[in-house]
Amino acid sequence: MSTVPGKLYGVGLGPGDPNLMTVAAVKAIASADVVAYHSARHGRSIARSIAAEHLREDHIEERLVYPLTVETTDHPGGYRGALDDFYEEAAARLAAHLDAGRTVAVLAEGDPLFYGSYQHMHKRLADRYDTTVIPGVTSVSAAAARLGEPLCEAEEVLTIIPGTLPEDELTARLAGTDSAVVMKLGRTFPTVRRALERAGRLDDARYVERAFMAGERTEKLTDVDPSTVPYFSVAVLPSRIDQQPPVRETGEVTVVGTGPAGAPWLTPSRAAPSSTPTSSSATPPTSTGSPSCAPARSATAPTTRSSPSAPSSPSTWPGAATGSRSSPAATRASSPWRRRSSKWPANRSTRTCPYGSSPG
Numbered sequence: 001m002s003t004v005p006g007k008l009y010g011v012g013l014g015p016g017d018p019n020l021m022t023v024a025a026v027k028a029i030a031s032a033d034v035v036a037y038h039s040a041r042h043g044r045s046i047a048r049s050i051a052a053e054h055l056r057e058d059h060i061e062e063r064l065v066y067p068l069t070v071e072t073t074d075h076p077g078g079y080r081g082a083l084d085d086f087y088e089e090a091a092a093r094l095a096a097h098l099d100a101g102r103t104v105a106v107l108a109e110g111d112p113l114f115y116g117s118y119q120h121m122h123k124r125l126a127d128r129y130d131t132t133v134i135p136g137v138t139s140v141s142a143a144a145a146r147l148g149e150p151l152c153e154a155e156e157v158l159t160i161i162p163g164t165l166p167e168d169e170l171t172a173r174l175a176g177t178d179s180a181v182v183m184k185l186g187r188t189f190p191t192v193r194r195a196l197e198r199a200g201r202l203d204d205a206r207y208v209e210r211a212f213m214a215g216e217r218t219e220k221l222t223d224v225d226p227s228t229v230p231y232f233s234v235a236v237l238p239s240r241i242d243q244q245p246p247v248r249e250t251g252e253v254t255v256v257g258t259g260p261a262g263a264p265w266l267t268p269s270r271a272a273p274s275s276t277p278t279s280s281s282a283t284p285p286t287s288t289g290s291p292s293c294a295p296a297r298s299a300t301a302p303t304t305r306s307s308p309s310a311p312s313s314p315s316t317w318p319g320a321a322t323g324s325r326s327s328p329a330a331t332r333a334s335s336p337w338r339r340r341s342s343k344w345p346a347n348r349s350t351r352t353c354p355y356g357s358s359p360g
């Protein structure tokens with residue numbers, strides 16, 4: 001008589017506090033014959049400690065002990081090869097239980113499919129055995145909760161970055177995002193700090209160590225002593241949607257519409273020297289002065305690209321002298337903060353064409 005294979009669970013446990021385990025996680029552990037968890041060679045397992053109160057005497061515990069991490073290995077495939085062998089052997093041990101009809105729960109700190117070791121078991125077993133993954137609260141959510149600050153809002157982009165990336169890539173990613181969480185700190189911390197500085201985001205950065213675990217700490221990242229940073233910590237760039245946009249040192253462009261020929265083409269404000277800020281001559285030139293603008297069609301009914309909020313006084317007529325600051329719309333188009341549209345003041349006209357409509 002053939003045995004019905006057991007079921008595999010990848011069980012997310014949340015960031016550390018057992019109160020953040022889901023009901024589904026507790027039920028999966030309760031239903032399991034075998035409880036498996038990864039651990040370093042010292043033997044301690046964060047995942048096991050989170051789930052400890054749900055483990056029973058009759059649970060078979062499978063401790064999956066990682067090979068060396070920082071030390072050298074004589075494996076012909078190097079550290080990568082040693083890891084692959086380890087995952088193969090670990091999966092084979094779990095497969096033996098499953099083949100014997102035993103239900104196996106693999107414990108995972110945080111979420112199992114989010115930078116979790118469980119994934120290596122999943123890839124080797126899920127196509128052969130009935131498998132259910134139970135999601136867990138990630139360290140990303142845990143860190144934001146502990147900071148008590150929104151992480152990303154509206155159209156902001158959140159980027160999750162392993163701190164193990166090279167400094168240049170970290171810098172580029174941090175410069176190109178709204179919010180970010182940098183994982184896997186510890187020895188990577190000085191590089192991550194430099195990248196935040198180069199990206200111009202250091203002052204925004206927060207630090208969360210051991211969220212929802214014993215020894216928890218939250219700080220401004222600039223206040224952190226790099227020698228104290230453990231692996232179980234993240235750097236966070238929270239939502240910046242409520243920050244003021246940076247003040248840009250920009251010049252001012254003044255566009256003066258002079259009309260094509262003579263005084264009849266002048267608008268009232270242009271014709272009255274006292275209300276013409278930048279006029280220096282009463283004699284109109286023979287060209288429009290702006291190759292991108294259409295020729296004049298009407299002296300009295302100018303059409304512009306002004307937004308509806310632009311005041312309709314003579315001083316905004318295309319023939320009048322008009323000060324046009326570097327417009328919010330133009331700035332948004334090139335700014336990484338371009339999604340903050342609702343925070344910008346109402347638009348003013350981007351450019352002014354003399355006496356007529358713009359060709360487009």
Ligand SMILES: C[S@@+](CC[C@H](N)C(=O)[O-])C[C@H]1O[C@@H](n2cnc3c(N)ncnc32)[C@H](O)[C@@H]1O
Nearest residue numbers: 015110111115138139183184210211231232233
């Ligand atoms: C291998 S990843 C595991 C991620 C985990 N599966 C999750 O869902 O968050 C380990 C990294 O997660 C982060 N991390 C995990 N738990 C954390 C916690 N309680 N507090 C702060 N960072 C944590 C750290 O950056 C650590 O280097």
